[in-house]
Amino acid sequence: MATQTTGFFTVETGTAVIDVRLRIFLDNLENVAHRAGVRVFRRRNGSISELLAEEVSLSPGARRVVEVEDVAGEDVQVTVDLPEREYPPQSPVVPGVAVVSVFAPENEVTLLHWISAGDFAPAG
Amino acid sequence: MGTFSSQDIVYEPRRLRSPGGVTSPAGRRLKEERTTGLFAVPVGAGNPITVSLFVSNPATQAESAELRVRMAADGELATVFFRIVTVPAGEVRKIDLGDLAGETIEVSLSPPSAVLVPSVSVWEYFPADGGIIVHAAKYPGDFVIL
Numbered sequence: 001m002a003t004q005t006t007g008f009f010t011v012e013t014g015t016a017v018i019d020v021r022l023r024i025f026l027d028n029l030e031n032v033a034h035r036a037g038v039r040v041f042r043r044r045n046g047s048i049s050e051l052l053a054e055e056v057s058l059s060p061g062a063r064r065v066v067e068v069e070d071v072a073g074e075d076v077q078v079t080v081d082l083p084e085r086e087y088p089p090q091s092p093v094v095p096g097v098a099v100v101s102v103f104a105p106e107n108e109v110t111l112l113h114w115i116s117a118g119d120f121a122p123a124g
Numbered sequence: 125m126g127t128f129s130s131q132d133i134v135y136e137p138r139r140l141r142s143p144g145g146v147t148s149p150a151g152r153r154l155k156e157e158r159t160t161g162l163f164a165v166p167v168g169a170g171n172p173i174t175v176s177l178f179v180s181n182p183a184t185q186a187e188s189a190e191l192r193v194r195m196a197a198d199g200e201l202a203t204v205f206f207r208i209v210t211v212p213a214g215e216v217r218k219i220d221l222g223d224l225a226g227e228t229i230e231v232s233l234s235p236p237s238a239v240l241v242p243s244v245s246v247w248e249y250f251p252a253d254g255g256i257i258v259h260a261a262k263y264p265g266d267f268v269i270l
Contacts, residue, residue, distance in 0.1 A: 007243030007264045008178035008216055013255045043216055073256055075218065075245075077180060099258075113261060121241055121264030123182035 001037070001081040002091060004120040008043055011099055012112055013073040020072040020112070023065055023098040026080070028058035030092040037081035038066050042074050051076070058093060078115070079123060095120060155270040159232035160244065162196055165224045166259045168248040173225035173259075176245045178218050179233070181211035189238040193221065196228040204229070211240060231262065236269045 014020040026036050040052040051071070056064050068076075082091040097115040102108070165175060181187050193205035204224070209217050233242045244262040249255075 003182070005180070005182060005241055005264065007241045008180055008218070008245075009243055009261050009263065010176055010245035010247050010256065010258050012247075012258050015253075015255075043218065048214070048216060075176075075178070077216070079182075113258065115263055116265075119263035119265040121267075123241060 002084045003079060003081050003123045004095065005079040005123040006077055006097060006115050006120055008041075008075050008077045009113075009115075011071045011074050011076055012101070014101060017104050019069065019102045019104065021100055021102060022068040022071055022076070022078065023100055024068065024078055024080075025063060025065055025096040025098065026056055026058060027063045027094045027096075028061060028092060029094060031060040032092075033060055034058045034083045034093050036083065036093050036095075039079045039081075040068050040071075041077045041079070042071070043076070044074065080120070155234075156236060157190075157192075157232040157234035158236045158242065158267040158269050160230050160262045160267055162228050162230045163260065163262070164228050165226065165246055166248075167226045168257070168259060169250075171251065172222060172249045174247055174249065175221040175224050175229070175231075176218060176247065177221065177231060178216055178243045178245070179209050179211055180216035180241045180243075181213060181239070182241060183239045184213050186210055186212045187238055187240050189240050190234040191219070191242070192232050192234070193224075194230050194232070195224070196230075201230070209240075233267070242267055 012020050028034050036056050038054050041048050042051050052068055078097050080095045082093045094117045099113040101110045188210040191207050191209050194201040195204045211217050231244050241264050246260040247256050247258045
C-alpha cells in the first residue's frame with residue numbers, strides 16, 4: 001500500500017443551520033476489487049487526535065464516499081492508504097476530498113474546496 | 125578523389141547561462157527547495173487575514189527543514205519569515221503569520237528531499253461571530269521542486 005496525504009488544512013466554520021463536512025471520495029478505476037484505508041487527523045491545542053480510521057472495500061469500478069462531520073473551524077489532515085501497481089505506476093484507486101457546507105433546512109450542499117488526487121503527496 | 129585538410133579540434137567546456145545572466149559552470153541548479161511559487165494573499169472583507177503554515181511529519185523519527193516565506197516587492201523577493209523547524213515523529217508544526225494581506229508571497233521548504241509534508245491555508249477571521257473563511261490553500265502537491 002502507498003500512503004498519501006493532503007497535509008493539514010484549515011476548514012471553514014459553519015453557522016447554526018450550516019454544517020461544514022469533509023467528503024472523502026475513493027474511485028476504483030479497475031474492474032477488479034481493491035481495498036483502501038482512510039484516516040482523518042485533527043490538530044487542536046497543539047496535539048493531534050485521530051477523528052476517523054476506516055478500511056474501505058471497493059468493488060470493481062465502484063466509488064465510495066466517506067463523510068466526516070465535526071470538522072468546522074478545525075485544522076485537519078486526510079491520509080489514504082492506496083493499493084500500488086507496478087505499471088502504470090499510478091494507483092488504480094483515486095482519492096479526492098471535498099469540503100462542503102450543508103444547509104440543513106433544504107439539505108442544500110455547496111462545494112467550498114476540492115482537493116484533487118494531484119494535491120496529495122507521498123507520506124512516509 | 126577529394127582533398128582533406130586536417131585541423132586541430134579544440135574542445136571547449138560548455139558554459140551554461142543562468143536565468144540571472146551569470147554563467148554557471150556547475151550547471152543551472154540554483155535552488156534546492158520545494159516551493160508554492162508566488163501567489164497573492166487576498167485582502168478579504170477587511171478582517172484579520174492569517175497565513176497558516178503547516179509542516180507535518182509522517183516519519184517515525186524527528187525531521188528538520190528550513191521553512192521560508194518570501195514577499196515580492198519592487199521586483200525583488202524579500203525574505204519575511206525564516207525558521208528551521210524540527211517536527212517530532214507523527215506531529216505537526218503550525219505557524220501563523222499576519223500582516224501579509226494584499227501581498228504576493230511564496231512559501232518554500234528546504235531541502236526538497238525532506239520527508240516533511242508542507243501545506244498552507246489562508247483564512248479570514250470574522251470577530252463578530254468567530255467565523256472563519258478559507259480564501260486559499262496550498263496542498264503538498266502544489267509545491268514544486270526547484
